[in-house]
Amino acid sequence: MSQLPLRAQLASALGRTAATLSRATGRGDGSVIGGRVGLMLEPDLLRKLAADRKLVLVSATNGKTTTTRLITSALQELGEVATNAFGANMPAGHVSALASAKDAPYGVLEVDEKYLPEVLDTTQAGIVCLMNLSRDQMDRAGEIWQLAQKWRRALSGKPVHVIANCDDPLVTWGASTAAQVTWVAGGQRWREDSWCCPECGGPLDRSASGAAWACRECPFRRPEPSWVLDGEDVIDPRGARWRLDIQLPGEANRSNAAMALAVTEAFWLDPARALPRLRMVTSVAGRYTMVERDGRALRLLLAKNPAGWLEAFDVADPALPIILSVNAQGPDGRDTSWLWDVDYRVLAGRPVLVAGERRLDLALRLAVAGVPFQVCDSFQQAMALVPPGRADVIANYTAFQQIRAEFGRAI
Known part of the structure; x- marks a missing residue:
């Protein structure tokens, strides 16, 4: 980590103080107010805090907080990791997370779907993990096809490595403009928001198992995955099968774990070292507690x-x-x-x-x-x-x- 400019150091320190006071007075965990104070004093604080770190941005409609926690747990095998563990997933929360671990060489940030283009542009993160898109908070976020289109524009032309769930057609469309994509077959149980092709509007046909999909009217189809979730196992790009055995329950969390493993390989972390860390996670910000x-x-x-x-x-x-x-x-x-x-x-x-x-x-x-x-x-x-x-x-x-x-x- 390079030395922050004096103004950024002061903004970061005052933000941490505000966060500490928020926690001490029982008003919250401080992960938003601390960032807001820092950004008021130095509007470019997020960019400065993100510099010289290897960052992962995690975005989806569901599972962001859990996947962020799993990736963070695994990467702690390599060193200190800055993360917004409590789910404050907009820029103020990102500032708090990075300021609270100012010397951490790694960062894993959960990012609200709508804010992903802005945060990617500001932080210049090298890795982005995209998992699913479905209708959520329509009065705030708008139509999910618009979100997927924003993702496409944000990723186009940037030197970013995207790890994306190819079982979700909207995620696939949103990720497909990236310079490098690792496709993960993470599953998609909820399909009510992806019956139509986002490229041309034609109907999407699915295989009997529901995994493979293709547009009936244009070339858009499911890419060939490098990582595959297969029941309780994950199959890596070399064909090796890894039993997950995570403590978090349900198919959705196995999908989250598969995405996390694919992300950690981008850090040259072998699944044999990452999996024990994933298995240590028992609850996430109160979920499953x-x-x-x-x-x-x-x-x-x-x-x-x-x-x-x-x-x-x-x-x-x-x-x-x-x-x-x-x-x-x-x-x-x-x-x-x-x-x-x-x-x-x-x-x-x-x-x-x-x-x-x-x-x-x-x-x-x-x-x-x-x-x-x-x-x-x-x-x-x-x-x-x-x-x-x-x-x-x-x-x-x-x-x-x-x-x-x-x-x-x-x-």
């Missing part, structure tokens, strides 16, 4: 959009009661019409309790799906109605953060 109170053990699951709910259902135990909590604050998106894209019939047959600011919206959706439920005025009431023992909790973003705060922001 088990919390206990009054004889009840609750597992916390995050689901922000229809694709995320599909993955949460894959992880949830059908034999257990389940608490669902939905808000519609700014970070969630104000519009809850996306609830109608989720197939809640999978919850039939288990006790379902509904909480959150938009509990009545969710209750109506469950009623139409024919799923019995009980509406609760608060998460605390829902928790009290769950019988002693284990239960699952699925919440969208701000509802999830409120539940974390209830248990001391369990990590």
Whole structure:
């Protein structure tokens, strides 16, 4: 790391102080306010902090925070890594992350899909990991085809190595202008946003397994992957098979781990060294954490959009009661019409309790799906109605953060 200019040093130090005060007063983890203070004093602080580091930018609709954590864990085999571990994925969060580890030679930054072009241009990161695109917070982010097009423009002509999930047609289209792409067959369970070709608008045909896809009307088709997720294993570019055995549950997290392994190889880190690090990760910013109170053990699951709910259902135990909590604050998106894209019939047959600011919206959706439920005025009431023992909790973003705060922001 080269020495920062004096102004940047001062901005970085004051930002770290603001972050520390935020944590000390219980206002938050400081990962946003610290960056905002730094950027007020030095608008070009992110560029200066990113200089001379080997950076990875991780972007997707779902799985960004988890994949960022997995990559970071693996790269710690090589040395200190700066990262925005709590999911503050816009420039202020990136400034906080890099300032808090100012001597780290490596950086892994989760990046909001909309901000990826700006952050890539500012940091000049050499590696970008792209995993999936689906509808999310439409009132803020806009149409996902527009996001994919922004990715294409941002990557075109830049000396960047992209690791991309070729099972997602929108990701493939967005990544295909990059100078170097490593394709990973990471899977795509949610396909409702990718039935049409992003290149020409024609229909996409899929193979019987659903993995291979091709446009019926133009040459756009799934590239040949170098890395392949195959059940519990990942097959590397040399044909070697690696058993994942990660502690994070579900197919989506195996996909995240496959992407992480492909990224770490770009750092010349062998899977034999990376995998033990991936297996050490048990929870990510509260996701998958088990919390206990009054004889009840609750597992916390995050689901922000229809694709995320599909993955949460894959992880949830059908034999257990389940608490669902939905808000519609700014970070969630104000519009809850996306609830109608989720197939809640999978919850039939288990006790379902509904909480959150938009509990009545969710209750109506469950009623139409024919799923019995009980509406609760608060998460605390829902928790009290769950019988002693284990239960699952699925919440969208701000509802999830409120539940974390209830248990001391369990990590």
